[in-house]
Amino acid sequence: MPLTRISLRRGKSPAYRQAIMDSLYLAMRETFEVPEDDRFMTVSEHDGDNFSYGSGFLDIARSDDLVLIQLTVSNTRSVAQKKALFRRIAERLSESPGLRPEDVFINLVEVARENWSFGHGLAQYVQEG
Known part of the structure; x- marks a missing residue:
């Protein structure tokens, strides 16, 4: 976790979309203690209408x-971590792929740890006992 969904208007290059995903991942690693290889992202492109x-x-x-x-x-992060994440995402996306900070809209959805299954039908964050 996190599960990241990215939406933008259709027409950007594959390299541009990859730069968004890479920058987001780096920002999460830097501010949210996201482990290496904990990368689950989708990009959805939309026509203008x-x-x-x-x-x-x-x-x-x-x-x-x-x-x-x-x-x-x-739902394990402090308000300070969330603010740092938002700021770092805007900085990273400004660096690559060159987004203006005004064009970075972020919504954080927090869930309890027991609401995750990473495979095998198991709730990996739930301790059995």
Whole structure:
């Protein structure tokens, strides 16, 4: 975990999409204590008529390069860690692939640790006993 879902408008290159995934992974490793190889990500591309956003909501000037990021994580991090994660994601995505911080929208969904199964139909985070 985390489970990462990335949504953006159709038309970006494979290298651009890969740079988003790589930058997100690095930011999570740096701020959220995500272990090596704990990387589960999807990218969904949308035509313009299926991608709607508030271009000025909260006085943030967004463009069609907006990337919507939803991270599902265990509810084990502090507010300080969450703030550090948000900041580092924006910094990393600014570096590569060159996104403006205004075009980085992040939603963090927290779940209890027992709500994960990484394979074999097991709840790996639940201690039997």
